[in-house]
Amino acid sequence: MIDVSGTLVLITGANGGLGRHVTNTFLEAGATVAGASRSIRNEDFPHARFRAFPAELSSSSAAQALVAAVTARLGRIDALVHLVGGFAGGSSIAETDDVVLEEMLGVNLRPAFYMAKAVLPxxxxxxxxxxxxxxxxxxxEPQAGTAAYAASKAALLALVRSIALEYKPYGITANAIVPGTIDTPANRAAMPRADFSTWVDPGRIAEVALWLVSDAAAAVTGAWIPVYGRNA
Ligand SMILES: NC(=O)c1ccc[n+]([C@@H]2O[C@H](COP(=O)([O-])OP(=O)(O)OC[C@H]3O[C@@H](n4cnc5c(N)ncnc54)[C@H](OP(=O)(O)O)[C@@H]3O)[C@@H](O)[C@H]2O)c1
Incomplete structure (x- = not known):
């Protein structure tokens, strides 16, 4: 396994369906992990190198406060792995309530922008x-019925490319992992008749995140990396 001992990683959404795998992968690889979400607790990951930082990341001030708290407690932030996100779909644009668009931008785009802005200085x-x-x-590859979700995540991909361009002179990389449907308990519960074998193993996504944070990926920035598993 890649060794990232001594690296301080802030993982947002650390206790989510994907986040649990990402957090455990970084801990196994030697990182110190600051894990953030609204409900996260130290007991979620009983490990000497894990610290929970409960935070609601829907405002710029909250993101700044989280970064200040992690830096004060653990000294610095070497890497941000931002996993916060959410899904809504099933309606055409005409039938999608404006509230849903705001929710998708509010969970998929704004926290990403605020967190990047907070860690970059x-x-x-x-x-x-x-x-x-x-x-x-x-x-x-947008499909019918997911306009608000797809647009909010497309904006996030543009954000990643913008960060990469602006910060490439400073030794900072920014990349996006682009998964297909992930094999999480929530997805299995929501789609019980689906063929789970075609979904992406969250452990595989965690390994890509680990590689992107490792020295091996020092020259990779601005990438959108598809991780589609057997559905490529
Ligand atoms: N699942 C899929 O098939 C799939 C496919 C492609 C991409 N993705 C993306 O992969 C990422 C992880 O997905 P997932 O399935 O693991 O989702 P999930 O289980 O719903 O996890 C979302 C995480 O974000 C946290 N969170 C949500 N809103 C927050 C807020 N306002 N402030 C702070 N933390 C917040 C949640 O914790 P709290 O509730 O404790 O705050 C949780 O840790 C998301 O960005 C998602 O869009 C997922």
């Missing part, structure tokens, strides 16, 4: 940093 000062975000296949 410290990374620039350090002359190094890694940002990994999670898009979705639907952002690159």
């Amino acid at each position: 410290g990374m620039r000062e350090a002359g190094a940093g890694r940002i990994v975000m999670i898009g979705t296949r639907a952002a690159l």
